[in-house]
Amino acid sequence: MAKIAPIILELQQLSFAYKGAERLTVDAVSLQLKQGTCTAILGPNGTGKSTLISLMTGLLAPAAGRIEYPHYQQLSLKQAIAKKVALVPQDFAFYEELTVYDNLAFFVAISEKNRRLHAQYIESAIAACNLQAVTNKRASTLSGGYKRRLNIAIALSKQPDIIFLDEPTVGIDPLSRDAIISLLQDLKKQGKTLVYTSHLLYEVAQLCDDVVFIKDGKVVANQAINNAQLTLNFTTTNRLSQMQLALFTEQLTVVNEAHYQLTISDTKLLGSLFSALSQLSDEIKSVNFSDNQIEQLYRALFSEQAC
Numbered sequence: 001m002a003k004i005a006p007i008i009l010e011l012q013q014l015s016f017a018y019k020g021a022e023r024l025t026v027d028a029v030s031l032q033l034k035q036g037t038c039t040a041i042l043g044p045n046g047t048g049k050s051t052l053i054s055l056m057t058g059l060l061a062p063a064a065g066r067i068e069y070p071h072y073q074q075l076s077l078k079q080a081i082a083k084k085v086a087l088v089p090q091d092f093a094f095y096e097e098l099t100v101y102d103n104l105a106f107f108v109a110i111s112e113k114n115r116r117l118h119a120q121y122i123e124s125a126i127a128a129c130n131l132q133a134v135t136n137k138r139a140s141t142l143s144g145g146y147k148r149r150l151n152i153a154i155a156l157s158k159q160p161d162i163i164f165l166d167e168p169t170v171g172i173d174p175l176s177r178d179a180i181i182s183l184l185q186d187l188k189k190q191g192k193t194l195v196y197t198s199h200l201l202y203e204v205a206q207l208c209d210d211v212v213f214i215k216d217g218k219v220v221a222n223q224a225i226n227n228a229q230l231t232l233n234f235t236t237t238n239r240l241s242q243m244q245l246a247l248f249t250e251q252l253t254v255v256n257e258a259h260y261q262l263t264i265s266d267t268k269l270l271g272s273l274f275s276a277l278s279q280l281s282d283e284i285k286s287v288n289f290s291d292n293q294i295e296q297l298y299r300a301l302f303s304e305q306a307c
């Protein structure tokens with residue numbers, strides 16, 4: 001039987017408003033995060049995601065509600081956050097004039113009193129983020145991808161159990177992004193709990209187990225994501241006949257006249273699917289695969305909010 005992951009963070013009716021704001025920025029948010037999982041917090045710009053992260057990481061104090069890290073009951077909330085929680089903020093949070101190593105040394109000295117552990121923590125953050133080639137370079141001279149990795153390495157140098165990442169791949173090229181996603185996947189394998197915001201939904205699909213959708217400060221949906229599920233969309237020159245439809249072993253949804261959709265949760269079915277598509281090669285106009293469960297949900301929830 002699959003083991004149920006223990007709850008590592010619980011929010012109960014958490015609310016917050018900035019001074020002068022007309023409405024609550026975070027409005028009665030209740031959530032439970034599971035240990036060793038990645039939860040994405042998604043929503044349009046300005047909907048309160050970063051503010052919620054600031055509350056969960058102790059940077060802001062809630063106006064109402066509770067935040068609990070039940071795993072660390074022997075610690076106060078402040079101590080649990082100081083010892084076990086790290087934040088990778090959206091903006092770079094390091095000293096541009098210091099080298100990568102000196103930045104890490106500076107932040108480790110703040111988070112860990114035992115000096116004998118410093119070198120070990122710095123080295124492990126460098127290794128985890130693959131920063132060996134730039135250890136002695138000034139942060140100001142790094143590429144965008146390395147700067148993002150340094151931002152993450154500083155958070156890891158604290159040896160946290162829970163890591164909040166606020167758009168950690170903004171503004172970097174696809175290969176640098178892949179490197180960061182793979183680093184985050186490794187952290188998950190090590191049992192770290194990740195909380196993640198991004199506007200790049202394919203990243204979320206690659207990494208996250210649960211998705212929480214926030215709209216105007218409120219949770220509007222909260223659900224597990226089936227990363228194994230793929231949706232195939234294909235369009236045809238004409239509507240398919242019953243005989244042509246029968247080529248598919250799985251049920252097709254007819255989206256409209258010449259647009260079909262099929263959801264696959266077992267990749268073993270791909271063989272028969274490709275075989276059916278190849279038999280229709282004269283009719284097929286376009287084929288597109290996506291793990292767009294998240295994207296579909298996102299569009300359904302927020303389509304009227306685009307600016």
Ligand SMILES: Nc1ncnc2c1ncn2[C@@H]1O[C@H](COP(=O)(O)OP(=O)(O)OP(=O)(O)O)[C@@H](O)[C@H]1O
Nearest residue numbers: 018019021025043044045046047048049050051052
């Ligand atoms: N320090 C602040 N003082 C006053 N208002 C703020 C402050 N920070 C954010 N806000 C406002 O609070 C609301 C929520 O902002 P927040 O940054 O949490 O949104 P977000 O969902 O993270 O947005 P994005 O996706 O653009 O990062 C916005 O209307 C924003 O203008």
